[in-house]
Amino acid sequence: MSNSAAAPRPSHPKEAVRVGIVGASGYGGVQLVxxxxxxxxxxxxxxxxxxSAGKRYGDLYPQLAHAVDLVIQPVDVDQIAASSEVVFLSLPNGLAAxxxxxxxxxxxxxxxLSADYRFRNLATYQSWYRMGKTDPHWPSPDYRQANEGSVYGLPELYREAIAQAQLVGCPGCYPTASLLAVAPLLRQGLVELDSLIFDAKSGVSGAGRAAKVGSLFAEVDGSFAAYGVAQHRHTPEIEQACSELAHTPITVQFTPHLVPMVRGIHVTLYATLRDPxxxxEDLLTIYNAFYRQSAWVRVLPRGIYPQTKWVSGTNNCMIGVEVDSRTNRVIVLSVIDNLMKGQAGQAVQCLNIMMGWPExxxxxxxxxYP
Amino acid sequence: MSNSAAAPRPSHPKEAVRVGIVGASGYGGVQLVxxxxxxxxxxxxxxxxxxSAGKRYGDLYPQLAHAVDLVIQPVDVDQIAASSEVVFLSLPNGLAAxxxxxxxxxxxxxxxLSADYRFRNLATYQSWYRMGKTDPHWPSPDYRQANEGSVYGLPELYREAIAQAQLVGCPGCYPTASLLAVAPLLRQGLVELDSLIFDAKSGVSGAGRAAKVGSLFAEVDGSFAAYGVAQHRHTPEIEQACSELAHTPITVQFTPHLVPMVRGIHVTLYATLRDPxxxxEDLLTIYNAFYRQSAWVRVLPRGIYPQTKWVSGTNNCMIGVEVDSRTNRVIVLSVIDNLMKGQAGQAVQCLNIMMGWPExxxxxxxxxYP
Amino acid sequence: MSNSAAAPRPSHPKEAVRVGIVGASGYGGVQLVxxxxxxxxxxxxxxxxxxSAGKRYGDLYPQLAHAVDLVIQPVDVDQIAASSEVVFLSLPNGLAAxxxxxxxxxxxxxxxLSADYRFRNLATYQSWYRMGKTDPHWPSPDYRQANEGSVYGLPELYREAIAQAQLVGCPGCYPTASLLAVAPLLRQGLVELDSLIFDAKSGVSGAGRAAKVGSLFAEVDGSFAAYGVAQHRHTPEIEQACSELAHTPITVQFTPHLVPMVRGIHVTLYATLRDPxxxxEDLLTIYNAFYRQSAWVRVLPRGIYPQTKWVSGTNNCMIGVEVDSRTNRVIVLSVIDNLMKGQAGQAVQCLNIMMGWPExxxxxxxxxYP
Amino acid sequence: MSNSAAAPRPSHPKEAVRVGIVGASGYGGVQLVxxxxxxxxxxxxxxxxxxSAGKRYGDLYPQLAHAVDLVIQPVDVDQIAASSEVVFLSLPNGLAAxxxxxxxxxxxxxxxLSADYRFRNLATYQSWYRMGKTDPHWPSPDYRQANEGSVYGLPELYREAIAQAQLVGCPGCYPTASLLAVAPLLRQGLVELDSLIFDAKSGVSGAGRAAKVGSLFAEVDGSFAAYGVAQHRHTPEIEQACSELAHTPITVQFTPHLVPMVRGIHVTLYATLRDPxxxxEDLLTIYNAFYRQSAWVRVLPRGIYPQTKWVSGTNNCMIGVEVDSRTNRVIVLSVIDNLMKGQAGQAVQCLNIMMGWPExxxxxxxxxYP
Structure with a gap:
């Protein structure tokens, strides 16, 4: 785990690498496309x-018909491997295994892009993602072995390992925004470890393109609510990376909310400072130093707080930092586009690193904007 | 301070009470109308x-022309008092004084409805609302005296005092949602007093009807952001009532955010439980008991989290309660319509109490809905 | 067909009439509730x-649990008739028959509230609503007979017949806004009969609460499009009433569009004036005279154009009228709340008339608002 | 006026052309940037x-601070000309003159990008844009001369002239979507010339970044309305190009509406066919042929209607065509992004043509998307 700059200088691509996408019809897939x-x-x-196998991609998405001239194929491993050097898997949890x-x-x-290869400890995966399932043959030896060789695809924390990886488990959207907010604090040992509260807010595209009543315009518009309080699956993913940053097990509070907007995640992080x-300004100095090598993280000047719209459509993460001397807490505000830095963009960033290209x-x- | 039911039974109005509204053209005023x-x-x-004095109200709001046939008058105390038994003041801070x-x-x-009569201690008002102002004659003796006789208009906490009041300082929108979320915890002494974090989210109508770039549709739509971090003026108002509930001074963390929707406030309250x-279910029992006499607070069943839309246009506050046994925190979710229970509706609720009418x-x- | 005021003066209800609702779980049903x-x-x-039979209504809609304490029953004619003097049917087309x-x-x-009883000529219904269906037993004698006795529930045009009706076929949302826009023109013979173009725009709640990809927030938000061009089912309904107004068969152009908002319909009507x-001002005089007896139609002053928000949540229809002397056309702008005057509100208005109550x-x- | 392909093949840029932008702080300007x-x-x-002269651009738009490192300069002709080979003017009407x-x-x-250089006949400009102004020295000889040499910057109709131009008057957003919808009909003489009705709908960004009550989120959200009925300034601009297409003076009906969304224009065009x-399919063939050389116009397959979201952020215009045999009308649906093909994107498209680059x-x- 390192964000040092010891890696060799990136080189521009010589010839096109052939890539395949499995699961190209959802919101994540269409961003990759x-x-x-x-x-x-x-x-x-x-x-x-x-x-959707057998359909033209432009029939699914008429707005892309002029740009993407491919027919959707069945999920056939041999064909995929024959046509692709790199494969993106954008599928429901459990299939990439x-x-x-x-x-x-x-x-x-x-x-x-699923959760299948994000956890070092598959027991953690099992307890949060496979509750009630009792398949004695799970996990398969192949899955277990692949998982051991996988790298967590958050470049700002695991850049060097990604550069060497054959398999990257790309982070969830909430963990990306949360970990980029908290990483400098934990790396520098600045906060009480049991004080971390991530109050997270997401646009609706995070729920995907499935036809659900709860995602209808008439239900979502004009409304704001929490969900998955104290039990959202992204909690253990945040805890895993936090624990690695702090070199000790950490439990965090994580609360997601749904915002009536299409894109964007905003995380408000609360932590109690060890040193009152x-x-x-101290914190800004630390954050700026931590992310100096990170082209996709922007630490904002004092008093400027990030808006989700400021990163919409980009791979940027923008971060604001504030200290409340009355309560001795640091409040960190972090925004990403959930479909870009929170999903497809970050996967492409990892690809760039794996290929030795500029990030x-x-x-x-x-x-x-606007 | 009491929410007991010792008050006399309310009686229905015999004949119409004459009321005036000063400041009828903003969002708060139009709700009152x-x-x-x-x-x-x-x-x-x-x-x-x-x-807007001299204009017909229906010229300001054509959609109300068929229902409100009044001409807006100048702000003349004699005329107001001559025509009105009860007066609602819906003005920028500083004028009601x-x-x-x-x-x-x-x-x-x-x-x-302003902040002028919300604070028992005018020094608190001064330090948060009049920074940099050095008027040696402030506060006037009349203002000081009126403020001493005023009651904080949150009926669920101060019902009996409101019933006797001549002057009510109606609460801010954020404090209303925050205090209804936290009151049972503090009254029962259930939480660590330095652990209170109110992560609050508001619709845009809270910013009023002033023409500001930051409130434009093209700026707000599709965006979410924090503002006033560690320094919002509603902080001391929340702290004043929290301190009265706990019988000891309390400092709280309060962070407001702007949500791309017109109405609604959602507060996510975090507090550390004293008793792990x-x-x-324990908490729900306590909340239900606390609000049994309160017609406008609805404690939701276990696992149901309130959506701002569920209270849109109503005077309701809806509350969900969750305990996270992993972190030993209680998370309380509280929603109101910022213009109703958070402003005009609550003022009318206070009027009902002052008049001895059903609340x-x-x-x-x-x-x-929808 | 008449909008005269010869009807007896309405009287207020003496005792509560028992009403039932069949199909209470959709957006139309919840408005009725x-x-x-x-x-x-x-x-x-x-x-x-x-x-949803067997569930408490408050389990479907937690936000109404405090106000509606009923369990949803199966659709049983005997039980419905035993418990209800008046029945609202809010079901998909074909079931009310x-x-x-x-x-x-x-x-x-x-x-x-469906289309089943809107058409005097069931062949019209068949050709637009039952394309490709070849049931030789359709329509049943009972359906045919009931339809012959039914009244089209647009009070501004058929008030007296509604007052006598046992069965009312309530209008569609688009026809309501369209017909109120055009009625004075046709009744007075002011426009070329082949020149009527209704360019209509609707909020998304008109598509109902069904889980469809096309109604997802992430699909609808920020987008505007036409649908059903030259073939929408509300076309023959508009034509039927237009033809009755003009005493001659009329064909109209009707184009619906989807607006990224929850509620509201806006119709822009274009017609060529016979008299250049x-x-x-002439037109406004005519419109005001036509709707003088209609409490729910508001003709706006010259130069004021209605916004859908101005009628949101109400049973009002607001109408603006403009003449373009360059093109010799009249342009009429008409707005309603599609779920109120366009659906549930209008049904209740019809109920009031049927019961002899104030409209x-x-x-x-x-x-x-806002 | 021609859309033939006789022009020389475009060549890629050899070295960077220096460009300046005057009026970089509005929505149009920020798109250009x-x-x-x-x-x-x-x-x-x-x-x-x-x-905003003297401010860093990144202070105006913090979200662009990492990408645009320029200080805003005063509007000084000498300095502009010294530093720029090409200048974009994005100013209120009247200043570019x-x-x-x-x-x-x-x-x-x-x-x-203003209206100053769009009209061949300055009397038309005067009567729609300078009502009530009686400056005897207007227009100045310089302005008149410059206007005579200007070209209307709609590439699909005036591509060859743009390639030779020193001064381009870029079209308005509504005229762009309207003219691309109607051009094949008029060029081929397919419709009655007095039958053209453009019912247009626009997102709110078209009103610019000025702080106006009518553009506030709380006013716009959830509402739809017409404005400028029978008198919008884009009417004569549409008529000028229509008349050139038809080689005879044409008067059109144009009605703009405001949609609660940030970007996008949708035009619904109605015209009566000369040949019933x-x-x-005939119309689609004609449209496809007409736009075969136009990289930025996409004619959609039969039965597919364009959504504004399908062109969001792009320079595309997408067009759907339908014929209603019942009414003998053609209905054309045309969408653009008002800030791209409707403004900044089209200006860059013109730049490409002027420079001999690929369009x-x-x-x-x-x-x-989404």
Missing amino acids: RLLSEHPGVQMTYLAGQD DLAPPLLAKGCKVLD GLVG TLGLPRLAF | RLLSEHPGVQMTYLAGQD DLAPPLLAKGCKVLD GLVG TLGLPRLAF | RLLSEHPGVQMTYLAGQD DLAPPLLAKGCKVLD GLVG TLGLPRLAF | RLLSEHPGVQMTYLAGQD DLAPPLLAKGCKVLD GLVG TLGLPRLAF
Whole structure:
């Protein structure tokens, strides 16, 4: 785990790398398609989907018909491996466990966007993601072995390991915004470890493109609510990385809320300072130093608080830091686009690192505004 | 301070009470106009406004022209007192300080929606609302005296005092949602007093009807952000009532955020439990008991979290309670309509109490949905 | 067909009429529940639903649990008739055809919110609503007979017939806004009959509470589009009433669009004037005279154009009229709340008329704003 | 006027062209900044603004501080001309009239985004834009002369003239969407010339970044309304180009509406067909042929209607065509992003043509979705 700059200088792509996307029809998949179809280093060769196999991609998304001229294929490991050097898996939790091992065996690099390869300890995965399931053959030896070789795809914390990885388990959207907010505090040992509260707010696209009553416009518009209080699955993922940063097990409070907007995550982090003498400028200095090498993290000047719109459509994370001397707490505000830095963009950032390309290659940096 | 039920039974209004509204053209004012024009106990006799005096109210709001047939008058104390038994002041902070005393002297009951009469200690008001102002004559003797006789208009905590009051300082929107969330915890001594964190989210109407770039649709839509971190003016108001509930001075963390929606406030309260053995059901029992006499507070069943839309257009506060046994914290979720229970509705609720009417008279209870 | 005022003066309800609602769980149903639970003339005795039978209504809609204490019953004609004097049917098209006749036979008054009883000529219904269906037994004799006795429930055009009706076929949302816009023009013979173009825009709640990808927040927000161009089912309904107004068959252009908002319909009507000498003031005079007896239609002053928000939550229709002397066209702008005057509110207005009550009884008249 | 393909093949830029933007702080300006800062053929050398001169651009827009490192300069013609080969003017109407002539005289190419250089006949400009103004010296000889040499910047109709122009008057947003909808019909003589009705709908960003009550989130959200009925200033602009297409003067009906969304324009065009035998497929064939050379216009397949979201953030115009055989009308649906193809994107498209570059250079083609 390191964010040092000892890695070799990135080089620009010589010829296009062939990439495939499995699960191209959801919101995550369509972001990958958008990004990869304009990425100067790759050629999209294979789009796969279970339900939509056989359809033209432009029939699913008429607005992309002029740009993406591919037919969706079935999820066939041999065909995928034959056509792709790199494979993105954008599937519901549980499916990549079986799909990644044979692709790795055939020499593909794999970037998985589900939760399957995010946990060092599969027992943690099991207790949060497979409650009530009692399959004696789980996990399969192949899955277990692949997972041991996987790297958690948060470049700002695991850049060097990603550069060497064959399999990357890309982080969840909430953990990305939460960990980038908290990392400097834990690395520097500045806060009480039992005081971490992540109050998180997300746009609706995080719920995906499934037809659910709770995601209808008439239900969501004009409303704000919490969900999954004290039991959201992203909690253990945040705790795992926090514990590695602090070199000791950490339990955190994490509360997600739904915001009536399409994109964006905002995390408000509360932590109690160990040293009551620290002021806002001190913290900004520490944050700026921590992220100096990170092209996709922007620490804002004192008194400027990030808006989710400021990162909309980009791979940026923007961070504001404030100290409340009355309560001796630091409050960190962190925003990302949940579908970009929180999902597809971060996966492409990992691809760039795995390929030795500049980390910013092919990724939007100017927010969609207004 | 009491929420007991020792008060005499409310009686229905015999004949209409004449009421005036000063500051009828903003969002708060227009809510008062809507509520009072349909309230069975009152007759609106006087609408006053500085900038809009002389205009018909229906010219300001064509959608109300068929229902409100009044011309906006200048802010003239004699005329107001001559035409009104009760006066609502819905003005920017600082103006009610001068306006309320002469109205009281002429026998009017006054409900002020600004911050002027919310603080027992005017030094607190001064340090948060009049920073940098050095008027040696402030506060005037009349203002000081009126403030000493004023009551904080949160009926669930100060019902009996409101019933006797001539002057009510109606609470801010954030404090209303925050205090209803925290009151049972403090009254019962259940939580660590330095652990209170109120992460609050508000719709945009809270910023009023002023033409500001930051409130434009193209700026707000699709965006979420914090503001006033560690320095919002509603902090001392929350602390004052918390301290009275706990019988000891309390400092709280309060962070407001702007949500891309018109109405609604959602407060997520975090507090550390003193007794780690308490579970969610215990807390629900306590909350239900605390609010048994309160017609406008609804404690939701276990696992149901309130949505701001569930109270939209009503005077309801809905509350969900959850305990996280991993972190030993209680998380309370509280929602109100910022313009109703957070402003105009609560003022009318106070009026009902002052008049001896049923607390629910003339106030909407069914949410505007979808 | 008449909007004269020859009807006897309305009388206030003596005792509560027992009403049932079949199909109480959709957006139309929940509006009926909201309106009828606060209506001074009725008592809700029966809520019926196929899928949700056996559940408490407050489990479907937690925000209404404090106000509606009923269990949803199966759709049983005998039980409905035993408990209800008046029955509202809020079901998908095709179901009321079978349900209304036995309810009428048992003496119930029936208000149907579907398309089943809107058409004088069932062949028109068949060709637009039952394309491809070839049931030789359709329509049943009972359905045909009930339909012959039904009245089209647009009070501003058919007030007297509604007052005598046992069965009312309530209009669609688009036809309501369209017909109120065009009626004075056709009644007075002011426009070319082949020139009528209704460009209509609707909020998303018109699509109902079904879980469809096209109604997801992430799909609808920030987007505007037409649908059903040249083939929407509300076209023949508009044509039927237009033809009756003009005493000759009329074909109209009707184009619906989806607006990223929850509620509201806006119709922009274009028609070519027969007399090029007419000016805007002439038209306003005609519109005001036409709607003088209609408490729920508001003709706006010259130069004021209605916003859908101005009628939100109310039973109002607001109308603006403009003449373009350059093109010799009249442009009429008409707005309603699609769930109120466009659906549940209008059904309650019809109920009031059927019962001899004031037409405004129990219906909101002040818009939800902001 | 021609859309033939006789022009020389475009060549890619050799070295960066220096461009300046006058009026960089509004919504139009910020789009230009975003596009030009990533455009491979240009270097932004000068940002000018009257009110914001002296500020860093990143202070106005913190979300762009990492990408745009320029200080806003005063509007000084000498400095602009010294630093820029091409100048974009993004100012309120009336200012470019004075600014363009001296810039042209100093050898700059100028693209004006206001209405000042859109009209061949300045009397038309005067009667719609300068009502009540009686300046005897207007227009100045310089302005008149510059206007005579200007070209209307709608590439799909005036591509060859733009390629030769020193001064381009870029079209308004509504005229762009309207003219692309109607052009094939008029060029081919397919419709009755007095039958054109453009029912147009726009997102709120079209009103700019000025702080106006009518543009507040709380006013706009959830509401839809018409404005400027029969008198909007874009009417004569549409009529000018229509008349040139038809080689005869044409009067049109144009009605704009405000949609509660940030971006996007949707035009619904109604026209009566001269030949009642034409069917939808015929029209699609004609539209496809007309736009075969136009990279930024996409004619959609039969039965697919464009959504504004499908072009969001791109320079695309998407068009759907339908024929209603019952009414003998053609209905054309046309969508653009009002800030891109409707403003900044189209200006860059014109720049590409003026420079002999590919028309698509540096312009986004994949919609921001979801």
